[in-house]
Amino acid sequence: MLDVQAINQYYGGSHTLRGVSLSLQKGDCLALLGRNGVGKTTLLKCLMGVLPVSSGSVVFNGEDISRLAPHQRAARGIAYVPQGRDIFSRLTVEENILMGMATKPAAAARRIKGEIFELFPVLKSMLARRGGDLSGGQQQQLAIARALVAEPKLVILDEPTEGIQPSIIKDIANVIKLLRERGDIGILLCEQYFDFARQLADQFVVLSRGEVVAAGDKTEIDGDDVRSHLSV
Amino acid sequence: TDTIKVGILHSLSGTMAISETSLKDVALMTIEEINADGGVLGKKLEPVVVDPASNWPLFAEKARQLLAQDKVSVVFGAWTSVSRKSALPVFKELNGLLFYPVQYEGEELEKNVFYTGAAPNQQAIPAVEYLMSEDGGGAKRFVLLGTDYVYPRTTNKILRAFLHSKGVKDSDIEEIYTPFGHSDYQTIVANIKKFSTGGRTAVISTINGDSNVPFYKELGNAGLKATDVPVVAFSVGEEELRGVDAKPLVGHLAAWNYFQSIKNPVNTAFIDKWKAYAKAKNLPNASTVVTNDPMEATYIGIHMWKQAVEQAKTTDVDKVIEAMGGQTFTAPDGFTIQMDATNHHLHKPVYIGEINADGQFDVVWKTKGPIRAQPWSPYIAGNENKQGL
Amino acid sequence: MTSSTLVTTRDHLFRRQHLFSPRAWTGLLIAIVLLALLPLLNLVLPVDHPLHISSYAIALLGKFMCYAMAALALDLVWGYAGILSLGHGIFFALGGYAHGMYLMRSIGRDGVYQSHLPDFMVFLDWREYPWYWTFTDHFAYAMLLVVLVPGVLAFIFGYFAFRSRIKGVYFSIITQAMTFAAMLLFFRNDTGFGGNNGFTDFKRILGFDITAPDTRAVLYWTTLIFLGLALVFARAITQSKLGRVLTALRDSESRLRFIGYDPLGFKLFVWTVSAIMCGIAGALYVPQVGIINPSEMSTETSIEMVIWVATGGRGTLIGPVLGAGVVNGLKTWFTSALPEFWLYALGLIFVLTTLFLPHGIVGLLRRFTARNARRTF
Amino acid sequence: MGYAALLKSWRRIVLAILLATLAPIALAAEPASIDAVLLAPLADDDTDAKLRVISQLGRLANPRAAQVLEALSNARLYATPEGRILIAHDGKPAIDPATGEQLDVPADAGNIMINNRLRRAIAGALAISQLFSDDAQVRLSAAKRMQQSTDTSSIGLIAQARSRETNAEVQSALDVAQASLELKSPDPATRLRAVERLGHTQRGEFRPTLASLLAQNNEGIYAEPDEEVRTAAVAALRSIDRHLSKIEWAGNLFYGISLGSVLLLAALGLAITFGLMGVINMAHGELLMIGAYVTFLMQLFFRQFAPAWVDWYVIAALPMAFLVTAGVGMALERTVIRWLYGRPLETLLATWGISLILMQGVRSTFGAQNVEVSNPSWMSGGVTLLDGLVLSYNRLAIIVFALLVVFFIWLLLNHTRLGLFVRAITQNRRMADCVGVPTGRIDMLAFGLGSGIAGLGGVALSQLGNVGPDLGRAYIVDSFMVVVLGGVGQLAGTVIAAMGLGSLNKILEPWAGAVLAKITILVLIVLFVQKRPQGLFAPRGRSVE
Amino acid sequence: MQQLQAAVLLTDSGSDASYGHVTTRDVDTRHGVILYLEDITVSFDGFKALNKLSLDIGVGELRCIIGPNGAGKTTMMDVITGKTAPTSGTAFFGQNVDLTKLSETEIAHAGIGRKFQRPTVFENHSVFENLELAMKTDKRVKPTLFAKLTGEQADAISATLELIRLTHEAWGPAGLLSHGQKQWLEIGMLLMQEPKLLLLDEPVAGMTDAETERTGELLNELKGRHSLMVVEHDMDFVASIAGSGKVTVLHEGSVLAEGSMAQVQADQRVIEVYLGR
């Protein structure tokens, strides 16, 4: 469903992504790994359309979306949990979740379905609180909830477990598994927490200095090999 | 050179543009008229228009530009007294020549300036006398309402002294000032109303510029009619009334030395010329243009300067000043008026008009003929000895 | 520790610790010398000489330099410390009024009413100078006021505002409110500063005829010297560690607190310095322009100052100086060349500058001299 | 024939008899038509003679005399050079009141001008005959006018009217009118009764006459000789003064609310473009101005094409102004402002430039002068409360209108997603884009909405003050103050701030004057922000950083 | 590892205030306790983020704090650093410094440094300048205006740069760093302040496992000579730094459990609310 071909990206003079390619099938979970500062976030931003690519293509469900604006990509079913959460800090929790449904028709986006609160019960008790007042972990949960209510076809998660308590990480893992099992959604997961990634991913792509240095599915790839790419 | 440069120093933007743009246009019209007549000393006049943008210090700067850079022979310009005061030092320093076309407070006499508007005794004093007369309503109490700057302050100082001389007590005089651009007159109108419960009251308004419209609207809506509390204004003319619905104002008064409604052939020609000019130049709202007192004063000023230059046979400032004294001109105000030989002011007739529904004035009182200006008001102590230059 | 690291570090540190790069020093000196020569073209050359410069042009340049100094002062707080003042006109005006009081008293009895009082006091029937005019006939005292009045006002205002942690638009708006209030106050004739007219018709400064060409030239040079000093001084501040604290303050004030800096003192320092600089600019402006009135405190004036800075390039020092010169130069030129259309031209320039020159004139210059420019100013 | 006409109405007979006793001159006149000789002085310059004619005409119980008076007061009376007086009618031939002859006004006929003194006299003269009108409303206003009369000779007429009057309101008005004349009665008891009656009215207009009773001449002798009457006068004055101060308070409150709604209307658009969107929109004032000019154009349009409906031009101007300014706003947003999001201070520079262009644009098109926008008749004048407090209709309308606009915005922001989207965009544009908000379109709509509301504000402002190129400049500072004081992005805060500033201003103004009041307000704003550095409705907590 | 040591040595020299005089009362830690929190309550519109929280930390202790999201860990740090005023309760730095009466700046002066949960660096300043600003020195106006960077100080900054592996980015704006790099920069800034008590809110969030390990080593080095309070959700990391030290579990604003890592991990209540089954 997602096919990324030879993306190049520059920040001013520095070449951040160098010919990155990857592809993701419906129902799969792809984990994107790499050390700090190698360009993982940059890649995800390029996929979401937040950053322009200077060359290469992003094809989603057969359509080249590499020139589309983020909201157009969102409309095509891509949801994004950014690193750093990007909560609308002065909107209430409820409004934040409603924002997740921005691509839906207004009538359908009046109420929040209860399901999401089963996953993140804490949000339910805090609907009226401002997003920015939440604790770090609560915000992270909110960001994930916001992406999930959009009922996306592809969800891009940039370090979703950051700052989240262990028990909820487990829950999130379960949800991702569940989504994956449903088979109608693609998951692109960028993660530092290797065990978490390994538990969920069908495929791995390891990035180093903007280049793909290793890729393969979970049967092919060897954990220690990946780890070696991740250490200094 | 084969032209004579003439500076025009009127605000074309900012708060005073309302009043001053038409003076610039009249000046250009007059210059065109003179040029069509063969110019001055065989040379064409070349207008140099600058925009001091209602900013007083800019008046000084632009005056300096006109005199030092463009080397104009004369400048026609300024409206508010404060702009004149700010440009004055430049005219003195560079020995320039300024024709100032607006009624003002007096208390000034400069060799480099010719005042073609009214001094207080040619406008304010007769207006108050009229208000006190049987016909004017026999006012006993007075609200002196003005914009807070030198012209209203000084004028009211003179008027207060004048009223004292007529036996009016301080308790029967209320002086109120508002800043330029003031727009909420609710409280002030309520105050006037309250003040008027103390006896026959008239308002003497030296409100300038933009504030007049909200003031009159408030007055109308608060139900204060001219028959109850008449307002006489010194800065409201035909041009200002273009921006107001005149119906609620009918009966309120203004004192000037000229009204568009004055009937005489010179005036008719002047009005026609102006209307034709507006149409030809495609001025905004050309179909509704009006003439007013400062426009007439500008027109007179330019013509008199031309006469003086021709008499002096030079544009040299000192010689022109010399030649200005005693110049006469058949003015649209219905008289052949004269530049005083000593005090640089015109002898002017005084008219008091009531606003009618068309935004014009019906003359209800006038002097028999032109009267001489007293720039040094006799009502101000210490002025007794000041007369000519 | 690799040696290459040390080299770059030292390199950077070296560049950082010098006030100006040699190139910038040269440029600055050449500019000052050229500007200093201009009045001579007015004084020495005969009027009809092709190189003669009119007294008008000199006066204009003198005025622009005062504006440039005000812009520089504003940029110090806005560009570096992120404090946007929409009311800097008040400091400019207060400096001007302080000097103006002295100039008014130097008129002596040469006014219209030949009184020892200024004309406007005479027509208000005042018999004596009000207390706040005491000693203003002494030049030195007036100069003290030029520094003290804007300085003290800024200090008090700043102390309370910064202590309450008023920031962003809230701060901008209260500076506007303060200046607007002051303008209304000064517009009142009863306040004792000449109302709408302000002070004008000066005759003498320190006994010299204020309109004499050589007096004007001296005023011009004085302004030039002060502008040069202001530039060096501002550069010294922004180059110091304090300068970096200021920019940190602009970007994240609360973070700065947690590493142990008290923003109050830093803000107050730069705010007061800026106000004083602005006051001095105002004091230099008055004798050259020949009038000071409350319109200098109008909202428009203060906003225009912001515009000079933005046009020139906020957060650079030469930018505001250029901005003040260019914007005012264009304005002067347009108001005569296109008296009825100048607002279109000026407005369009503002719009285009923001759209196409996000870093102002300096940004444009840098694009041309891209290589070395980054650290010169 | 004249008598025949009189016989038609018994009222007229009564009146004629009455007039016969009171005004012998009137008897001599021919009632149906008017003697040209009587009218002749109207053509001259002598005001006193004119006054005599007016008072005589007033006593002629003659419709034609009333017609002459009305024509005189409406400047429709002409005099030919031969001294013939003609009543002109718009579109119809003129009538010679002396002969009834219909003819065109000769070209050399001059309009007879009047002044305030004559106007007052005409009103009084007309009032006498109107006292006997069939219409109670006309009688009432005539009676009120008679209260101002100083002509003691009309006492009898008033008494007569009073005796026949059935309407209670008119009765009491006549009583007052009678009382005000009876102050001059030689009988102390009558005077006493009159003083008491006038005191009861509590109306300020009787203050001068009552006060004059207490005046002392140089020898210390009172104008009113009777001690008892003087005591009553003192009491009456006190009662009037009490009432006046009550009116003053109520007035200040009203003025405050009214000023508040003006500030509110001026600021509401900015509450959206600046408060919600973060654009420091210096061209906001010019959007107000455009709204006002649209109103002006609508008025022109109606005058030209639908003169019968001209009173409703303001209503029609509302949607037009909204659309036009919204269009201008959207165009600005698409061409300039969209490039500046995230650089709020740059918007200041660009919108300042835009404001200069818009201002000059209007100046070039409509001229530098103000244009005339008149209140529709239903917005002119006012309702009188408490016998002396006039609440003008235009201000009332504006208060109501302000509330409506607030309600409209509230609906839009809280019951559509627009408000949510706009707030989300200003907080985190990139993320809003990522969740699927078409930021470009929302920005355009929101800016259009803010501008459109500014346009509505402009319509309102056009009803109060100047409509000229500088209109906007006058409101820009106040608008920003209101929005900021209320707390940026807080609609409720904006409303309260506007009302608070308005009321405070008007409470301070009577004793401090307009300027000091404004200065005080500004100083209070500065102090207030010390206490609330984020405005009235400041959000607190972590989310603020 | 030798750079690491260098940095640790540097932070050691902090006590002798060699960079001009810093005017704060000396913290009295004679009782061996550097931080006392007693009955701290913080309520936001009725919601109690902290509820009668009591806690103390000994001199030289490294205390790990864990607890569910929203337990109040960050709020506690806010109270200690003066960002949030407690609704009730007392907070003392040593025996004598009442933290509730001091401003953020004064608390920083007294010797408490903090790394924030979300990295907050001066984005427009270079990495070098970020460290320079944080560096312990007299931070009042006048000394700052006339401050000159000494060779010694420059070296200290260079050492820290090496330690946080940002030498190559030293002169680029900090805003351009990646998330993990900013985390490191924050840690670097904290070290430059040479505080007596270091508060670290989720120091390894977003770091790779290798980086996490390094951080652990660094903290272990600091332990003993400095007092540290570390908040983390990464249990392996917590285990690696806690050693035999105490771990405190916060829940709903107060202490739920306290003890060694093993004790805590075995606690049923902790498993219930935090670790999950």
Ligand SMILES: Nc1ncnc2c1ncn2[C@@H]1O[C@H](COP(=O)(O)OP(=O)(O)OP(=O)(O)O)[C@@H](O)[C@H]1O
């Ligand atoms: N706006 C920018 N301009 C220039 N360089 C940037 C910018 N943003 C990031 N970089 C640089 O690009 C590189 C990649 O950054 P990116 O955020 O993609 O890393 P990452 O792999 O997500 O790291 P982390 O694991 O720390 O989140 C980093 O070296 C960073 O310094």
Ligand SMILES: Nc1ncnc2c1ncn2[C@@H]1O[C@H](COP(=O)(O)OP(=O)(O)OP(=O)(O)O)[C@@H](O)[C@H]1O
């Ligand atoms: N200003 C505020 N207004 C309302 N609630 C707040 C505010 N600040 C914090 N809270 C609430 O207080 C609680 C404690 O927050 P805190 O950030 O201290 O949690 P934490 O323990 O740091 O959590 P995490 O592990 O997720 O970072 C949370 O429920 C949060 O929503």
Ligand SMILES: NC(N)=O
């Ligand atoms: N002279 C005037 N009207 O200012």
Ligand SMILES: [Mg+2]
């Ligand atoms: Mg990343």
Ligand SMILES: [Mg+2]
């Ligand atoms: Mg936390």
